[in-house]
Amino acid sequence: MKLLNSLNFSGGPGVLPEIVLQQVQESMLAVPEIGLSVLGISHRSDWFAAVVAEVERNIKTLLGLPENYHVLLLQGGATQQFSMVPMTLLRGKTHPAQYLHTGYWSGKALPEAAREGPMSVAWSGESCAFRHLPQDDELAFSAEAPYIHYVSNETVEGLQFHRVLGRDDVPRVCDMSSDFLSRPCEAERFSLIYAHAQKNIGPAGVTVVLVRDELLADAPTNLPGFLDYRQQIKAHSNLNTPPVFAIYVILLVTRWLLQDIGGVAQMDQINRSKAALLYRQLDQSDGFYRGRADRQDRSLMNVAFNLATPELERKFLAEATAAGFSGLGGHRAIGGVRASIYNALTLTAVEKLLGFMEDFQRAQRS
Structure with missing residues (x-):
């Protein structure tokens, strides 16, 4: 079981740090400071209020966020944010919000925005099968847009923006689900960031939302309380029974990032080292392994690639599974192979995968 966890290259839910798993194991029986199982502690307890407060503080510290930002721990995944964002920012507007369509998940946000108000697609990668991201000269952002929306890392296609997009005078909204807290991101340049937890920061069941105070000044007043950021802020993410266990795990992961890793800049260096090894393996394989994304847009989180035929890919995956990967x-949308190398996936695990890939390539060519 330990081996399978250490070699978990899943796109999500992703691997968690071993030290966090050990702490979770202990807390399932009894949280050390109070003697109760984390699964049975009231969300109205002083202990849980302190957990939420520390998570808020830790995330602000990791990203260097000022006091006019709120940290929310919500339910519904990024999918709920596809709706909450336009419900809050687009209803009643006359100018369209601008969305980038850069892959599978950004495409999921488009119809939800269109339900709430005018929206336009500022750029789409559909014609290139989402193999690259737009250059600056391909983008024209309007000063009149209520906001711009994009996904920082496309998990499916293995694409990642390595710069901040948009205008500083138009609110930026970004889905950072698959690279949140994996690197510095100039978070103060965004008006709203959302990220479901099950990639880099915890198990499924909780979504982190960072929202700037000023963004909500003109929000509709008739939203359902559960879908109103202001109500969630007032309740400190405790408007209804929250996912206590998942939030507690995020607390442990943020402590790990701060105390063991040393912050997101250090995490970024580790992640870059892992990605560099994998991409070097692809590039030096003489076309045996074929990277999917254009080089300048390659993701540091999700390395998507193909082999020569679907049959060879199936053989690769079967033998990889048998080897413990x-x-x-x-x-399912595009098939192929994808190695997700989220924060807690170790350099040692990547090196083991490289060894397997070398052996597999050698065996096929012998």
Whole structure:
């Protein structure tokens, strides 16, 4: 079981740090400071209020956020944010919000925005099968847009923006689900960031939302309380029974990032080292392994690639599974192979995968 966890390359839920798993194991029986199982502690307890407060503080510290930002721990995943964002920012507007369509998940946000008000697609990668991201000269952002929306890292296609997009005078909204807290991101340049937890920061069941105070000044007043950021802020994410266990795990992961790793800049260096090894393996394989994304837009989180034929890919995945590697199958939308190398996936695990890839390539060519 330990081996499978250490070699978990799944696109999500992703691997958690071993030290966090050990702490969670202990807390399932009894949280040390109070003697009760984390699964049975009231969300109205002083202990849980302190957990939420520390998570808020830790995330602000990791990203260097000022006091006019709120940290929310919500339910519904990024999918709920596809709706909450336009419900809050687009209803009643006359100018369209601008969305980038850069892959599978950004495409999921488009119809939800269109339900709430005018929106336009500022750029789409559909014609290139989402193999690259737009250059600056391909983008024209309007000063009249209520906001711009994009996904920082496309998990399925293995694409990642390595710069901040948009205008500083138009609110930026970004889905950072698959690279949140994996690197510095100039978070103060965004008006709203959302990220579901099950990639880099915890288990499924909780979504982190960072929202700037000023963004909500003109929000509709008739939203359902559960879908109103202001109500969630007032309740400190405790408007209804929250996912206590998942939030507690995020607390442990943020402590790990701060105390063991040393912050997101240090985490970024580790992640870059892992990605560099994998991409070097692809590039030096003489076309045996074929990276999916254009080089300048390659993701540091999700390395998507193909082999020469679907049959060879199936053989690769079957032998990888037998060798103890988990989660290497590509997303159902595009197939292929995908190695997700989120924060807690170790350099040692990547090196073991490289050894397997070298052996597999050698065996096929012998």
